[in-house]
Amino acid sequence: MERLGTGIGWRPEIADAVEHLPGIDWVEAVAENLCPGHLPESLLRLRERGVTVIPHGVSLGLGGADRPDADRLTALAERAEALGSPLVTEHIAFVRAGGPMTASPLLEAGHLLPVPRTRDALDVLCENIRIAQDALPVPLAVENIAALLAWPGEEMTEGQFLYELADRTGVRLLIDVANLHTNHVNRGEDPAKALAELPVEAIAYVHVAGGVHRDGVWHDSHAHPVPAPVLDILTDLASRVSPPGVLLERDDNFPEAAELERELTSIRGALDKGRGRERTHVTDTTTAPPASAPQASAPTAPAPAPAPARQRLAPAQAALLSALVAGTPVPEGFDRVRLGVQARALGAKRADVVAKVAPELPEILGAAYRPAFLAYAHTHPMTGGYRRDALDFAGQLLLSGGPENAEVRRELRAWWLERSGPVPRSTRPAVRLARATRRVLLRR
Template identity: 45%
Template sequence: MTGVPGGTGVGWRSGIAAVLDDVDGLAFHEVVAESLHPDAVPASLLRRPVVVHGVRLSPGSPEGVDPGRVAHLAACAAATGAALVSEHIAFTRAGGVEAGHLLPLPRTREALDVLVANVAATRPELDVPLALEPIAALFDWPDDEFDEAEFLHRLHDRTGAPLLLDIANTYVNARNRGRDPRADVDALLTGLPPGAVAYCHVAGHAADATGLLHDTHTDPGPDAVLALLTHTVAQLPVPPPVMLERDGRYPPAAELCAELDAVAAAAGHASPCRTGADSGHGAGTVTAPAADGTGTT
């Protein structure tokens, strides 16, 4: 068990904190570790259970994880009483060079060994479970030995680490490669034991001039992603916790609440915005803070 409360959550961002304070039915917040100082945790964040989400640990780096970054994740988890820490199946640095973005791993035995070793080095420093998120990637390495589902199955078999399944990432990756997103979900979930999915992300995307889809977090989640969420939930024995990611270009409060309610409905959860327009959400506005974290998550 990961300890993430069931229901619908949202990524906590300072620009929408005041609006989120008024949404009584939210189950949890996720906070980006790199945006948080453990000695100055905002009171608004602590109104609900917390998941700490890292973006710069770089568990795919052959040189190993940075002890300082591991310590920061642990300190953030302790300061917020987090139920879970999550990170990405990716690397952000190699050879001492910081890329500033989440980069995909080659799905090879060697890369899997590196990832397993770095997970093993990280977990003893944390007092809570560590979940791992497959990223949205615009390319695959030419020397891949496994498809994504087999790679993730092998990772789970060797580490026991639960997955943070980003529905938007799954949708974007499948569409960009000409595959059926539902078939990709089915391939991933088939063979995973119950409880292997800790929670899910939902976010929006946008297409570039070439038609490639990019995971943006600045657009509302489209109906196709919500439909994929419903399909995913139907494959699992218990509806997982689901979290909306928004990073910048925040809509008016009423629109944000409508988006949260749409995510909850797609996941089979109760509406987080229980009182709807009568609560005064429609009168609020949200402001855009500086970007949190590295790339999209």
């Protein structure tokens, strides 16, 4: 595996700071925010300096019951080629559910949700990863995610699940030590045990990020400083293996460049501390698998996931997502309190992201934006991307008679009409609704 060194997540808000931070060997950019033919000038300058750029996908949903979408895979491949990247990364998660397999509406989570650590889910994930590997021009690495809730009836620990996934597919692992900390706080899982069970030789690189404790759980916010327990897990990992790369993630509440530099210094210190420890752990090519895991060998192509595995996983994921975003009953076996916390977190994230992709909405609505959007989100699941969500929210608000202020209403109506544009002929419900909304608003 190529040595990457120390990196930071590239975001437009800190692009200038990233370019001037000392000791940055590589950066990671959210793949869906990049257009191959119009790459940001900042990323082009970094590439010219020899800084490696890796696209980090968030929308494939490799852990979902459906096979990966061919268009999304093509888009990810195009970004890897445009950036000259040595690999691409995604997540062990599902992000949408429903649709033809369940004869129910397709719902979007707008967030990374955990897959159950079961044989069915592992079979489906292995096949989906193999499909992705065949479609991508460079190696794929997949990331463990943070979770606020646990699936009932899980059959493996996280370390066992990741070990078998890597063993069966040859996929590389992006280990997020902040997510191990999140799962420790929220689910009582021991990060040291997870590290002991991991196939450390499969690690492509490591994520480090901050979070916050709220509503009785730890939220992996990427908007707060990296806490000491996360650095301690990084030190433990570094005492077991020298990771090819380590990257600081920050997605919101961006600090000054000096604070980013201090965080990077702390990360390097945690790595040095781990490397300096007496190596009591087995490392690299001599790593021993956990007793419950299969013996590591050259990856073999997994057998296709049997259709019944997908058919069992699909309704389970749809029921959970529907409970989270559509207010349907909580599936049996889930913690109702935790599911409520997750549902509120999803709604808050939708409101925050819509405010970013359509900043005119909070400007037009002012303090009324957030409560109005949260009320809308409670009864209107996201069925498309965030830009579609912004348009749907504005249209629904107008159709329901709001806002009360006539001037604000005129401004919002003008914004919606300008962006909704001509609607193609279609019988899809979302398009029919958009056409009907447009007809109503044009008459007003």
